[in-house]
Amino acid sequence: MLDVGRHPNIDLLAYSEIEKVEGEAGNFKITVRRKARYVEEDKCTGCGACKEKCPTIVPDAFNEGLGERKAIYSWFAQGIPSTHTIDSNYCRQLQGKKCGVCAKTCQAGAINFEQKDRIVELTVGAIIVAAGYDVFDPVKIPEYRYKKIPNVVTAIEFERLLSASGPTAGHLDRPSDRAIEAEIEALEKKAAKSQKLVAKFEEQFNQSSADFYAKFQKGEYKDDEERNKWAEKYKEHLTIVEPLEVMKKKAEGFTAAKRLAFIQCVGSRDFRFYPFCSGYCCMHSIKEAIIAHEHGPDTTSTIFGMDIRAIGKGFEEYKIRGGNHSNISYVRGRVAEIQDGPENNPIVVYEDTKERMVKSQEFDMVILATACAPTKGIYELADKLGIELDAYDFIKTSPLSPVDTSKPGIFVCGCAGAPMDVPESVAQASSAAERAAEVAFEGDVRKEKAVA
Amino acid sequence: MPNKEDNIRIGVFVCHCGSNIAGYLNMEELGAYVETLPHVAFAKRNLYTCSEGGINEIKKAIKEQNLNRVVVASCTPRTHEPLFRSSCAEAGLNPYLFEMVNIRDQCSWVHMQQKDDGTAKAKDLIRMGVAKAALLEPQVPIISEVAQRALVIGAGIAGMTSTLALANRGYEVVLVERGERLGGMLNQLNKLGPTMADASAFADEKVKAITAHPKITVFTKARVTEAQGFIGKYKVDIETESGVKKIDIGVIIVATGGRLLVPEGLYNYDGKKVITQLEAETLLKQGLDKGVNNVVMIQCAGGRTKERPYCSRICCQTAVKNAMLIKEQNPQARVSILYRDMQMYGVENEEMFRDSKAKGIRYIKYEPEDPPQVSDGKVSVYHSLLGRKIDLAADLVVLSTPIVSQDGAEATSQLLRVPIDDNGFFLEGHVKLRPLDFATDGVFLAGSARFPANIREAVAQGLGAASRASIPLSKGSVVVEPIISILANEDACRGCGLCVALCPYGALEIKKTDKGRKVHIIDVACKGCGVCASTCYQHALSVNSFTDDQINAQINAFLE
Missing domain, CATH: 3.30.70.20 (Alpha-Beta Plaits)
Structure with missing residues (x-):
């Protein structure tokens, strides 16, 4: 990313979309919409002072909604370019309210609430589509109860939980526990407020609220208007404090997730959704299980899959190492259902095909290895570019010319063409660059010939 | 140790990085401290040293204060060192008389909650940076020409693809093949999955294009015997039938491929009734014998063992392809594939896997602890899902053996001074981020020489390695x-x-x-x-x- 940001031959148009493409190989005219950031790119230094002062809190999409960000934000800390962006859906100023805190904070004078989308025209010789993929939404599989059972998460959510820069700073706190902790925090704030109110009365009457309330309930002070108010406030206070105490007691027992289940082929190799194999998910489950074990040496992981496709360089060795050193067991079987168990522990119901038995097992957390889904908007993009998609909406290529699309001069690399892992994507990126360079070279030769 | 120069004048610029640094460290204390350090002739705090204003202050100070060393204490050299160095150069100071101290990542970010300790550490780091800066010496970048010619070793599909790609970009390419003809393993194949394109037609097409290309020189029955030099300036000896050719080469692509393991001593392999997938390709090319009605394929034959722990990636798809071709030639044939995991990764492979099931190919999972037994006309196997042993009639047994490292890979590795891994495959610069480069500049890698690759992957890698190799060629020189x-x-x-x-x-x-x-x-x-x-x-x-x-x-x- 850094290299892209710094390279003198790269013009990086981030936060932009293709509007229109005309022409042919060697001479494409492209219309690009540069979406308004409300921040001047040439002035913003990426210092982030604005987002510290911004009063509007928004769910953080980069952390899969598991954390929070501000209405002015950068996608993530080390993102390139470091230019910040105002989310117009949330920004108070852009929603017509009074604010402008960021503009006052920004010492570079980069905030511009008047900024509009800009249209840029480009002329290029070749086009490379590297639009990536989306994570399959497992809500579509009702028997896995994703979003219903809090401790069932997707692999990418789990990735964020494992990340030192993620919402839990890398601690494997279970979502259900985090929800209760958030509730405790909110209730504590409320309790502190109501405690203040109650304390006023205690001072006024020089009596503890508990003593007073016991007597009050026996029928004393019925006619005292002030003490009636006190009783009312104290009763309210108790409705906050009592559940808070219960929750706090419960939270004392919270520990990091130790028993993990990874479920393979969630949405992949599944006729209801995507019949293909997503290729990389076996390996990311093994990786996540190994990292989780590094965080907590008593962590155990079970990976449920049909085949464990450890097909890359060093992958099979990695798989075996995970089994020998990171407490991973590999169970062959398709998971039929995930049930809600005691203490928010999901229960995995599956068929162990080796033992030919239907079994169930309780876990602290379940991680879904979700399918590689064609990215949203790929239809529109393919339409604008005039290139064909395959039966699943990946960009169509042929095995003998793996990065050529159906239109000369337009190439594809990475998961926009088909699911693949990092090394293959990197290799393909070079392949697409090669094909694009060949187009440019042919163009030069034509020009030379025309001149001669 | 005192510096050779008498008059060391260091300018130190301490960056606030907005509040990134200033929010967590005591900047006034830091600024005052810097002025007390030896040789520091000028010290300045900036809101953003990297902003236009900050850069101008550096340039101004170099001139006005006669600075001969500059230290910036700010963020990471990974992002900002080039900027600060070039600013020094613009002010007439050799850019290597610049030193950077990272007080953001190493102080304010990691010690956000400990202002005093973080500030003390920043003082330590700046003191160290200044001490080093006093001893810095000017340096000049090294520029070396790149010979405008590529050498591709190996004329399999990866090597042929690289060769054509570079030649189509206008570069001269020398293609060296030790066999008699171009095409590599492609020559032995029948059809190419999953589209069942004809392998020889595809090979012929590439060979024709290579032979006709004016920029390509081909040596068959030839070997590279010497490769002295470095990126841009290799002196290569190629031993051919007509003597040794000495050629100047700029970049080298290693596309020497792999070799299919011959399973001597495994599963009663005899090359007739028990054969490899490669031998099955030949058989299918010629047309299957009428009497072959029961075929059993055994996956991981000699693969995923203690000796060869890796999964060879492409044998499952080869087996499925050949199973379908057998069915095509003899629809009555019963074809069973005995497997451990069916590695039909991706879109096309899984699609072919599904089709094969619809066509009646049977899949039987076996356990490595209890492998199949091959006897005359019969294969017995413990069917892991049924939980009992079954016998399968077998007129033909096909062993899916792994691709192993190419004969002579080690010699090539020594010749070019590039590493090979535990399994004998060439080791790339970075397994994830630089799959087609070697750590050594100027040498690149594609195809099964790196790790077993199917046609799609070998073509992609061949193109990719050409792209990587074309970078020093197109620049014409390397700046170090x-x-x-x-x-x-x-x-x-x-x-x-x-x-x-x-x-x-x-x-x-x-x-x-x-x-x-x-x-x-x-x-x-x-x-x-x-x-x-x-x-x-x-x-x-x-x-x-x-x-x-x-x-x-x-x-x-x-x-x-």
């Missing part, structure tokens, strides 16, 4: 950061060669000189990693900008 090894004390060098053996980039060699055997550094190949300097027990080697004196000065400053 002068932060490289130097033979600082020639007299101390005993020519022992320890450094030569340890250098990961093949950047060192022993040369005979008037003073005896001495190490010689190939500037262009050196990455300045410092392995040689840190292992040289004679302290003969050093690294520019990281000399012993400079590092000692830093350590002493830290201990003050």
